[in-house]
Amino acid sequence: MSMTRLISAALLSAALGTCAHAADLAPLKVANQKSSIKVLLQVSGQLDHVPYPIQFSEFPAAAPLGEALNAGAVDVGALGDAPYVFALGAGAPLKVIGIIHLEGRYTTALLVPKDSAIRQVSDLKGKRIVTTKGSIGHLLVIKALQEVGLDSHDVTFAFLMPSESREVLESGNVDAWSTWDPYTTVATAQGQERVLVSGEKLLSNHLYLAATSQAISDKRAQLDDFVARVDHAYQWVNSHPAEYAAAMSKVTGLPVAIQLAATKNTHMERVAIDDSVIQGLQKTADLYRAEGILGKPVDVSRGFDASFNVSAKIAQAQ
Numbered sequence: 370m371s372m373t374r375l376i377s378a379a380l381l382s383a384a385l386g387t388c389a390h391a392a393d394l395a396p397l398k399v400a401n402q403k404s405s406i407k408v409l410l411q412v413s414g415q416l417d418h419v420p421y422p423i424q425f426s427e428f429p430a431a432a433p434l435g436e437a438l439n440a441g442a443v444d445v446g447a448l449g450d451a452p453y454v455f456a457l458g459a460g461a462p463l464k465v466i467g468i469i470h471l472e473g474r475y476t477t478a479l480l481v482p483k484d485s486a487i488r489q490v491s492d493l494k495g496k497r498i499v500t501t502k503g504s505i506g507h508l509l510v511i512k513a514l515q516e517v518g519l520d521s522h523d524v525t526f527a528f529l530m531p532s533e534s535r536e537v538l539e540s541g542n543v544d545a546w547s548t549w550d551p552y553t554t555v556a557t558a559q560g561q562e563r564v565l566v567s568g569e570k571l572l573s574n575h576l577y578l579a580a581t582s583q584a585i586s587d588k589r590a591q592l593d594d595f596v597a598r599v600d601h602a603y604q605w606v607n608s609h610p611a612e613y614a615a616a617m618s619k620v621t622g623l624p625v626a627i628q629l630a631a632t633k634n635t636h637m638e639r640v641a642i643d644d645s646v647i648q649g650l651q652k653t654a655d656l657y658r659a660e661g662i663l664g665k666p667v668d669v670s671r672g673f674d675a676s677f678n679v680s681a682k683i684a685q686a687q
Contacts, residue, residue: 394420394421394422394588394591395421395588395591396421396422396423397421397423397444397588397592398424398426398443398445398584399423399424399426399443399444399445399446399595400426400428400437400438400443400447401426401427401428401446402427402430402434402446402447403429403620404425404427404620405617406425406446406447406599407425408613408616409599409613410598410602411616412609412612412613412616413601413602413605413609413613414605415598415599415601415605419598420594421590421591423595426442426443428446429530430501430530430531431448431449431452431501431503431504432452432455432501432502432503432504434448435448435452435453435455435459435461435503436456436459438456438461438463438579438581439456439459439460439461439462441583444581444583444584444588444591444592445466445578445579445580445584446578447576447577447579448576448577448579449504449575449576449577450575450577450650451503451505451507451653451657452504452505453672454650454653454663454667455657455663457671457672458663458665461581462581462582462583463579463581463672464579464580464581464672464673465577465578465579465672465674466578466579466580466585466592466596466677467578467599467600467639467642467677468578468639468641468642468646469575469578469603469639470573470575470637470639470640471574471575471636471637472574472636472637472638473550473569473574473634473635473636476549476550476553476568476572477505477509477547477548477549477550477553477567477568477569477572477574478547478548478549478557478564478565478566478567478568479498479509479513479546479547479564479565479567479568480538480546480547480553480556480557480562480563480564480565481544481545481562481563481565482538482539482561483561483562483563485544485545485563487545487565488565489517489565490514490516490517490566491517493513493514493544493545493565495524496525496543496544496545497524497525497526497527497542497543497544497545498525498526498527498543498544498546499526499527499529499534499538499545499547500527500528500529500534500548501529501530501531501534501548502526502528504549505568506531506546506548506549507526507528507547509547509566509568509571509572510524510526510547511656511657512568512571512656513566513571515656516571521660521662527542531548531549531552534546534548534552535552535556535562539561545565550631551621551623551631553631554631555623555627558627558630573646573650573653578596580592580674585674592677596677603637603638603639604637606637607636610632610633611629613632614628614629614631614632615628615629617632641675642673642675642677642678643675646673647669647670647673650669650672651669654666654667654669
């Protein structure tokens with residue numbers, strides 16, 4: 370057995386206090402956005418010899434994924450800063466059990482047509498911006514406007530899914546589009562849009578692996594193991610971008626070259642759950658409250674479980 374499998378087995382045994390067989394473990398229900406986590410785990414080998422069943426459910430975006438977590442229809446899923454704040458604001462009984470930092474120029478970006486007269490963020494005043502409500506794209510617009518003394522009331526939002534947004538931008542019905550990779554890479558690579566502002570410095574660019582409180586209570590062994598597998602998978606992608614891009618292109622339908630550019634553009638690194646992360650997300654929640662997007666204050670500190678740092682540390686150290 371490889372060291373990775375030994376570590377996983379040790380985590381399971383510690384959590385269960387016994388050497389359980391796969392049949393003894395309930396299935397882990399994983400929310401999957403555009404097959405990203407499933408493909409990530411498959412291509413990196415982290416779905417080999419899993420000692421419990423994994424059931425994947427597909428979601429087109431973070432918002433419906435968060436709703437499924439809130440309803441308890443799934444046990445665990447990945448959300449960005451803004452969608453996670455919205456989920457907590459809706460009363461979802463969730464805890465962050467793992468964090469991946471995505472570092473890259475086009476991880477998030479506010480795009481305009483290449484020949485647009487909009488040259489700086491202040492030029493957006495009075496303009497129409499398309500993004501997905503409650504997404505990291507939505508958060509990027511608010512942060513970018515704030516940087517130049519504006520707020521969300523100075524623009525008009527059109528809320529659509531990413532698959533619909535580019536067509537709306539290119540039709541001239543909106544002036545800008547705030548989105549994320551691989552959409553940013555596609556748009557800039559094909560030369561029809563240019564980056565007005567990147568989220569590289571404005572956002573934390575954290576991806577939160579969040580689990581329901583019920584799953585943490587009932588499926589702790591599976592979640593400990595799953596956190597370690599996801600961490601191993603992201604480390605693998607950093608050194609195998611071509612293999613990951615080839616696998617993802619089959620799912621997204623994007624050319625391998627575009628998918629590879631997006632993958633190479635992004636470095637993935639585990640981040641510990643600590644006070645600085647929690648304080649950073651609290652600022653996002655407070656910003657949404659100040660903008661009138663959240664109807665009530667949200668204390669995000671209740672949405673983290675730092676005890677999962679242990680399983681992630683073991684995975685990173687092995």
